[in-house]
Amino acid sequence: xxxxxxxxxxxxxxxxxxxxxxxxxxxxxxxxxxxxxxxxxxxxxxxxxxxxxxxxxxxxxxxxxxxxxxxxxxxxxxxxxxxxxxxxxxxxxxxxxxxxxxxxxxxxxxxxxxxxxxxxxxxxxxxxxxxxxxxxxxxxxxxxxxxxxxxxxxxxxxxxxxxxxxxxxxxxxxxxxxxxxxxxxxxxxxxxxxxxxxxxxxxxxxxxxxxxxxxxxxxxxxxxxxxxxxxxxxxxxxxxxxxxxxxxxxxxxxxxxxxxxxxxxxxxxxxxxxxxxxxxxxxxxxxxxxxxxxxxxxxxxxxxxxxxxxxxxxxxxxxxxxxxxxxxxxxxxxxxxxxxxxxxxxxxxxxxxx
Amino acid sequence: xxxxxxxxxxxxxxxxxxxxxxxxxxxxxxxxxxxxxxxxxxxxxxxxxxxxxxxxxxxxxxxxxxxxxxxxxxxxxxxxxxxxxxxxxxxxxxxxxxxxxxxxxxxxxxxxxxxxxxxxxxxxxxxxxxxxxxxxxxxxxxxxxxxxxxxxxxxxxxxxxxxxxxxxxxxxxxxxxxxxxxxxxxxxxxxxxxxxxxxxxxxxxxxxxxxxxxxxxxxxxxxxxxxxxxxxxxxxxxxxxxxxxxxxxxxxxxxxxxxxxxxxxxxxxxxxxxxxxxxxxxxxxxxxxxx
Numbered sequence: 081x082x083x084x085x086x087x088x089x090x091x092x093x094x095x096x097x098x099x100x101x102x103x104x105x106x107x108x109x110x111x112x113x114x115x116x117x118x119x120x121x122x123x124x125x126x127x128x129x130x131x132x133x134x135x136x137x138x139x140x141x142x143x144x145x146x147x148x149x150x151x152x153x154x155x156x157x158x159x160x161x162x163x164x165x166x167x168x169x170x171x172x173x174x175x176x177x178x179x180x181x182x183x184x185x186x187x188x189x190x191x192x193x194x195x196x197x198x199x200x201x202x203x204x205x206x207x208x209x210x211x212x213x214x215x216x217x218x219x220x221x222x223x224x225x226x227x228x229x230x231x232x233x234x235x236x237x238x239x240x241x242x243x244x245x246x247x248x249x250x251x252x253x254x255x256x257x258x259x260x261x262x263x264x265x266x267x268x269x270x271x272x273x274x275x276x277x278x279x280x281x282x283x284x285x286x287x288x289x290x291x292x293x294x295x296x297x298x299x300x301x302x303x304x305x306x307x308x309x310x311x312x313x314x315x316x317x318x319x320x321x322x323x324x325x326x327x328x329x330x331x332x333x334x335x336x337x338x339x340x341x342x343x344x345x346x347x348x349x350x351x352x353x354x355x356x357x358x359x360x361x362x363x364x365x366x367x368x369x370x371x372x373x374x375x376x377x378x379x380x381x382x383x384x385x386x387x388x389x390x391x392x393x394x395x396x397x398x399x400x401x402x403x404x405x406x407x408x409x410x411x412x413x414x415x416x417x418x419x420x421x422x423x424x425x426x427x428x429x430x431x432x433x434x
Numbered sequence: 435x436x437x438x439x440x441x442x443x444x445x446x447x448x449x450x451x452x453x454x455x456x457x458x459x460x461x462x463x464x465x466x467x468x469x470x471x472x473x474x475x476x477x478x479x480x481x482x483x484x485x486x487x488x489x490x491x492x493x494x495x496x497x498x499x500x501x502x503x504x505x506x507x508x509x510x511x512x513x514x515x516x517x518x519x520x521x522x523x524x525x526x527x528x529x530x531x532x533x534x535x536x537x538x539x540x541x542x543x544x545x546x547x548x549x550x551x552x553x554x555x556x557x558x559x560x561x562x563x564x565x566x567x568x569x570x571x572x573x574x575x576x577x578x579x580x581x582x583x584x585x586x587x588x589x590x591x592x593x594x595x596x597x598x599x600x601x602x603x604x605x606x607x608x609x610x611x612x613x614x615x616x617x618x619x620x621x622x623x624x625x626x627x628x629x630x631x632x633x634x635x636x637x638x639x640x641x642x643x644x645x646x647x648x649x650x651x652x653x654x655x656x657x658x659x660x661x662x663x664x665x666x667x668x669x670x671x672x673x674x675x676x677x678x679x680x681x682x683x684x685x686x687x688x689x690x691x692x693x694x695x696x697x698x699x700x701x702x703x704x705x706x707x708x709x710x711x712x713x714x715x716x717x718x719x720x721x722x723x724x725x
Contacts, residue, residue, distance in 0.1 A: 132619050153625040165620035169638045179624035226624070 081266045082143035082156075082233035083108045084129060089138035091124055091290075098124050099290045101138070106234075106268060111260050113281035113298075114270045117313070121290040122270045126236050129268060130159050142233055153182075158227035159236040162243065164219045166211040172222050173198075173207040179230045190229075197228040200262070201255075217248045224259070234266040241276065256280060274314055278302070286310045308430035311352045311423055317387065320358070320397045322351045323427065335393025338369045342419065345434055348427040357421025358399035360388060360413045369422075371414035376407050390415060475700070482506065482693035505690035506698070515695060517670070518677035522699075525587055525673060526655040529594040533602055533651040534644060536595065541606030542632055546615070556607075559600035567660060570597070575664045585668050593665060594655040602647040609643030610636060645713040653703055674699050 084106040091099040099121045106112045114122040127133040129140055131152035139146050147155050166175050173194055180190045198204040201221040211219055227235055241249045257280055260267055271277055277284050278298045286293045286301055294306035305311035311319050324333030325348050331340045372392055380387040388399045407413055424434040476496055483501040509515045574593055583589030613636055621631040659675040678695045681688045
């Protein structure tokens with residue numbers, strides 16, 4: 081296994097800049113997630129690490145060695161593709177051993193490694209089949225198996241679960257987490273799914289517009305988002321944002337306002353609060369803001385929680401409350417914000433200010 | 435209730451009758467088309483089996499009265515039929531091999547790489563197919579003459595390969611376009627070179643298109659007459675098309691030998707068609723990627 085270092089990486093196609101000065105350190109045995117909306121450049125970045133895309137500027141180091149000009153086969157990495165990319169004319173065993181056969185590994189060693197990987201992934205009974213005889217989940221396992229047998233310096237996953245149905249995706253997500261624990265491998269994993277990003281990664285790099293917005297543990301990105309974009313992208317349901325201004329320790333917007341004693345900033349801000357940070361019934365001990373009146377528009381029961389779509393003035397907000405909450409659409413409630421759950425962002429720079 | 439059921443049964447029966455009538459019509463049309471295709475071939479066999487005195491007979495029976503294989507023996511005894519076959523075979527095989535190899539790599543370049551003149555090249559290749567063969571004859575002759583290849587196998591091979599190439603490139607390019615690039619990328623990461631990915635992944639998956647290109651090259655070169663007439667003048671280099679044509683005289687045409695020779699040269703093409711039909715079955719790429 082090895083570390084991967086990206087140093088001021090840029091990618092331009094003619095006029096369009098896809099990636100701008102990306103720098104990222106991925107430690108040995110780390111599970112790094114690259115997450116962002118489609119078109120943010122995360123897949124391009126992964127393909128550049130693999131050697132499938134040219135690098136316009138900057139350097140990529142694997143295990144301390146610059147690999148910019150190395151062909152993919154000389155980078156000692158393995159990649160799992162979104163569409164699996166299994167070779168249709170080969171059996172599962174041939175697919176898995178392809179890379180080893182190219183490297184003239186001894187037959188007995190190839191058999192041993194294929195057997196071992198097939199055991200880990202529970203596909204021993206499929207080894208003689210061709211890809212077309214497999215289900216989506218089985219194909220995904222084979223694709224991962226093909227990467228494992230190579231014993232590469234790093235694994236690259238390009239949205240590997242996005243073609244699976246919800247249940248299978250959940251199963252495979254847990255499999256991949258177990259695999260990382262078992263192999264202790266360096267993994268770089270691209271996804272747009274924030275559940276995968278939150279649950280799998282030791283750290284994540286949130287990307288947007290060809291720039292890394294924040295690098296940190298999932299908990300950091302969730303509880304202390306570096307800017308307005310990360311705050312809105314991480315967390316489901318999405319954070320509520322209220323544009324307003326801070327004046328003398330009070331937050332004011334056209335629709336609502338309340339004192340924010342701790343706030344040091346002044347001037348135009350965007351206030352962010354997660355749906356869990358809005359209380360509408362009783363306080364749960366956390367320090368809360370002064371109440372603001374709001375009307376319930378829609379109530380959704382999710383089983384153990386309820387989503388309340390609220391309207392305060394003309395501002396629409398989402399609150400997640402206990403399933404036992406008894407309010408109905410049309411009711412007026414007093415909503416309070418958890419002070420600790422309030423995030424403040426600069427309206428101009430969108431950066432976190434408190 | 436009973437009436438309703440009866441009505442449904444009647445409607446179903448009527449529907450079935452319509453379906454049957456439709457099937458009968460379709461099959462009748464297909465059988466007629468097959469007969470039209472096969473008839474000349476049967477006629478050829480029939481003529482080749484006739485004894486010498488009944489060649490212009492209007493008899494329609496497939497195996498004529500007094501059928502004889504004399505014409506077949508005479509083709510071998512009285513003409514250079516084996517030599518013509520050999521000449522044709524050499525030219526056709528080398529042409530097909532070169533044609534398919536060039537088209538396989540050329541089509542790949544057009545399918546996978548962006549380069550200046552990509553679109554123009556494809557359009558020009560297609561454009562050449564619009565030009566009637568007769569118009570190409572003189573320029574082709576001049577070219578082959580300047581190259582000093584008149585009356586040589588090589589001259590024929592060059593002429594045939596280049597004229598079949600545009601079609602083969604288009605066929606293969608179109609097929610490669612349907613093979614997901616991620617398969618090659620996976621191979622690159624797994625440890626092949628660019629050529630290795632082409633050779634180990636793309637080519638094995640392209641057998642249907644490769645066989646079509648091969649068949650096209652083979653039948654084109656095997657059956658060609660016009661270019662051969664212009665390029666070859668030495669009887670020792672004649673292909674079977676030229677050789678058989680020699681049997682047609684101003685005063686006497688040996689129809690029996692002509693038919694026997696014609697039948698024998700169709701056999702290799704038929705065999706190749708039968709053999710390659712198993713490669714023509716498409717769908718080999720299914721299942722490799724999500725779908």
